[in-house]
Amino acid sequence: xxxxxxxxxxxxxxxxxxxxxxxxxxxxxxxxxxxxxxxxxxxxxxxxxxxxxxxxxxxxxxxxxxxxxxxxxxxxxxxxxxxxxxxxxxxxxxxxxxxxxxxxxxxxxxxxxxxxxxxxxxxxxxxxxxxxxxxxxxxxxxxxxxxxxxxxxxxxxxxxxxxxxxxxxxxxxxxxxxxxxxxxxxxxxxxxxxxxxxxxxxxxxxxxxxxxxxxxxxxxxxxxxxxxxxxxxxxxxxxxxxxxxxxx
Numbered sequence: 074x075x076x077x078x079x080x081x082x083x084x085x086x087x088x089x090x091x092x093x094x095x096x097x098x099x100x101x102x103x104x105x106x107x108x109x110x111x112x113x114x115x116x117x118x119x120x121x122x123x124x125x126x127x128x129x130x131x132x133x134x135x136x137x138x139x140x141x142x143x144x145x146x147x148x149x150x151x152x153x154x155x156x157x158x159x160x161x162x163x164x165x166x167x168x169x170x171x172x173x174x175x176x177x178x179x180x181x182x183x184x185x186x187x188x189x190x191x192x193x194x195x196x197x198x199x200x201x202x203x204x205x206x207x208x209x210x211x212x213x214x215x216x217x218x219x220x221x222x223x224x225x226x227x228x229x230x231x232x233x234x235x236x237x238x239x240x241x242x243x244x245x246x247x248x249x250x251x252x253x254x255x256x257x258x259x260x261x262x263x264x265x266x267x268x269x270x271x272x273x274x275x276x277x278x279x280x281x282x283x284x285x286x287x288x289x290x291x292x293x294x295x296x297x298x299x300x301x302x303x304x305x306x307x308x309x310x311x312x313x314x315x316x317x318x319x320x321x
Contacts, residue, residue: 108132116146172238172316173206175227182223186213189225192314198241199276207314209243212257212299214309224296229287229318236261236285236293238316240271242278242309257299257309263290274311287318 112129114121123129127139144151144162152161173191180189192207214221240259259271261283269285272278287293299309 112136114138114143114146116143119146121146168233168320170233170318171206172227172313172318173208175318177225177227179226180223181225182221184213184221184223187211187221187223189223192243192312197244198280198312198314199244200242200279202241202280204239204241204312204314207238207241207312207316209310209312210257210297212297212309212311214299220298220300222296222298224294227293227295227318229290229293231289231291233290233318233320234286234288235319235321236283236287236316237319238283239314240274240281240283241312241314242274242276243312244310257297257311259311259313260296260298261285262294262296263287264292271311274309280314293318 109131110128112131114123114129121142123139123142127142129136129138131137140160140162141151149163153159177189182188188211190209190211192204192209194205195203197203210223212221212223257274259269259274260267261269263285268287268290269283271283272281295313297309297311299311
């Protein structure tokens with residue numbers, strides 16, 4: 074940050090030390106350091122007026138400038154990311170949280186045999202496309218149930234702008250593979266408001282991408298519904314793969 078600040082003074086800004094207010098401060102080791110205030114900063118010909126506690130200063134031959142004050146003068150946004158101790162000036166890379174790595178809550182199901190599973194990396198959907206991450210909803214429907222649903226919730230706290238991923242039909246192994254299946258459908262809710270609906274998830278379907286605006290959403294719910302198709306018990310394994318929450 075020191076080198077960056079010095080570079081801005083040397084290359085981008087016109088600064089003149091017209092007068093100095095000198096202050097002597099002691100650091101943690103007790104060494105006295107002189108700090109010189111009274112620096113004028115001009116950006117593109119416009120003099121800048123900084124708040125008292127954001128004044129530029131010089132100490133030990135280095136010039137320090139207020140990040141937010143300079144960014145505001147240049148018309149650039151400033152973002153502080155406490156988790157990584159990083160200041161972003163201007164554009165910042167999108168922050169991504171993968172759906173399968175986030176904890177969910179409030180799993181609700183209309184049938185006890187329903188369940189949510191992790192996508193097995195390197196396995197294929199029923200159309201043959203291979204994916205490496207995601208979650209799968211196994212939803213059982215029989216003649217006694219007629220319709221079967223289950224849902225989970227994610228706490229977002231308004232930290233994301235976009236929810237994107239792909240809807241697929243999964244062929245799940247391990248003794249529970251079901252080749253004859255019913256259709257399923259996803260519904261995505263943000264704070265109780267329907268934000269998106271998937272196509273019907275069925276055997277051999279072409280994966281369908283989705284991109285949902287979740288700006289300011291506090292709680293997101295994923296609901297999957299399967300409807301009885303006649304005959305004995307059938308299971309749908311509807312998957313959401315490569316799904317992530319993004320902020321920008």
